Amino acid sequence: MYNIYKRYNMMDETIVYRYLSGTATEEEKLQLLDWLKTSPENKAAFFDLKAIWHAKHSISPGNRTSDQLKDSLSVINERIDRFVPINKKTVNHLWKRWAVAAAVILLGFISISILYKVPKVTPDTDIVYVNQSPDSVRKVFLPDGTLVWLNTHSSLTCPSEFTGDQRLVELQGEAFFEVVKDTLHPFVVKTKAMMVKVVGTSFCITTSPDGAISKTTLQSGSVQLLRADGKKLVTLKPGQQAVCSEETDRIEVRHVNVDEYISWRFDLITMSGVKVFSIIESIESLYGVNIKMDTTAIKDNRYxxxxxxxxxxxxxxxxxxxMTGIPVDTIR
Known part of the structure; x- marks a missing residue:
C-alpha cells in the first residue's frame, strides 16, 4: 500500500501510532513535534489519527472490529492511491476525502461498540515525572504531545491520558512548557499558589520550595492566571511575568527579559542589568559556596x-x- 502520508510529505502514520502507544523513540517524538508545529493541518491530522487509534483500542479483543478498522483504513488508502495529485488544491481535496472516510468508519465502529456495550478504556493512573538531578534538565513529552523541560529538583504530575474538558497537570519546582494547541481542551498548570490556563503557547513557571510563591513568565502566546477556585486574576502578554502569593492572594505583573528566566533549559544562567551583589548571591545559592570579593568600588554598577x-x-x-577586574575567591 502506498502511504498517503509519504505521498504528501506528511508524517508516517506508524510513528504517530508508536507515539500514542508509548513505544516511539526520542528521535521519533522530536520528529513528530516538529511536524505538528509546521501547520494547523498537521495538528488536525494528528488528532484524527489519535481519535481512530483510541477507537481501535476501546474495542474488546473478542470482536474482530480492531482488524476490520485497520483493513478499512487500508481500503481507503488504496482508493486514494488511484488519484494523481496535480496541485495543492487537489492534495487538500484528497486529504479531506480521506478524513471524511475515516470519520465515517470511526462512527461506524463507535456504533458497534455501543451495540455490544463495550466500555471505553479511560486510564485514571497519574504519571509523576521527577527530576532529582542537581545539574541537568529533563525533557518530557506529555500524552497530548506537549513538550516540557523539567528543571532540577522539580516534579510534574499528569494523567496517563487527558480526558474531560481540560488538560490538567500539577507542578512543584520549575518547568518550561511548549503546549500543543487545542482550543477545545485548554491546558492548565496547577501550583499551590495559583493555576495557569493556556490553549497553545510557550511559558515558564517557577515555584518556591514550599509552593507558596509562584512565578509565571510568558515567552509567546497568551496565558490566564487563576486562583485555586477558578477566579480569573490576570491575562499575560509575551514578555510579561506574574508573581503570585498563596497567602496574600496578591499578584504583581512586570515586563522582563524572558531569556533570563528560560535559558536554564540550555544549561545557561543569564542575568541582565543586575548589581554585582545579585550575581554573587546567585552563584552562592546555585553551588553552595561562600564568595569573598571587595565590591566597594563597583557596588552600584549594573552588569x-x-x-x-x-x-x-x-x-x-x-x-x-x-568582567569586574576584581579578584574573587571562595571561603571554605
Missing amino acids: NFSFRKHKGASDALRRLSY
Whole structure:
C-alpha cells in the first residue's frame, strides 16, 4: 500500500501510532513535534489519527472490529492511491476525502461498540515525572504531545491520558512548557499558589520550595492566571511575568527579559542589568559556596552576566573576576 502520508510529505502514520502507544523513540517524538508545529493541518491530522487509534483500542479483543478498522483504513488508502495529485488544491481535496472516510468508519465502529456495550478504556493512573538531578534538565513529552523541560529538583504530575474538558497537570519546582494547541481542551498548570490556563503557547513557571510563591513568565502566546477556585486574576502578554502569593492572594505583573528566566533549559544562567551583589548571591545559592570579593568600588554598577551551569563555580567566578577586574575567591 502506498502511504498517503509519504505521498504528501506528511508524517508516517506508524510513528504517530508508536507515539500514542508509548513505544516511539526520542528521535521519533522530536520528529513528530516538529511536524505538528509546521501547520494547523498537521495538528488536525494528528488528532484524527489519535481519535481512530483510541477507537481501535476501546474495542474488546473478542470482536474482530480492531482488524476490520485497520483493513478499512487500508481500503481507503488504496482508493486514494488511484488519484494523481496535480496541485495543492487537489492534495487538500484528497486529504479531506480521506478524513471524511475515516470519520465515517470511526462512527461506524463507535456504533458497534455501543451495540455490544463495550466500555471505553479511560486510564485514571497519574504519571509523576521527577527530576532529582542537581545539574541537568529533563525533557518530557506529555500524552497530548506537549513538550516540557523539567528543571532540577522539580516534579510534574499528569494523567496517563487527558480526558474531560481540560488538560490538567500539577507542578512543584520549575518547568518550561511548549503546549500543543487545542482550543477545545485548554491546558492548565496547577501550583499551590495559583493555576495557569493556556490553549497553545510557550511559558515558564517557577515555584518556591514550599509552593507558596509562584512565578509565571510568558515567552509567546497568551496565558490566564487563576486562583485555586477558578477566579480569573490576570491575562499575560509575551514578555510579561506574574508573581503570585498563596497567602496574600496578591499578584504583581512586570515586563522582563524572558531569556533570563528560560535559558536554564540550555544549561545557561543569564542575568541582565543586575548589581554585582545579585550575581554573587546567585552563584552562592546555585553551588553552595561562600564568595569573598571587595565590591566597594563597583557596588552600584549594573552588569549583564551569563555562565554555563555545568562548568561549576570556578568557571562562573573566573568570568565574574574578568568582567569586574576584581579578584574573587571562595571561603571554605
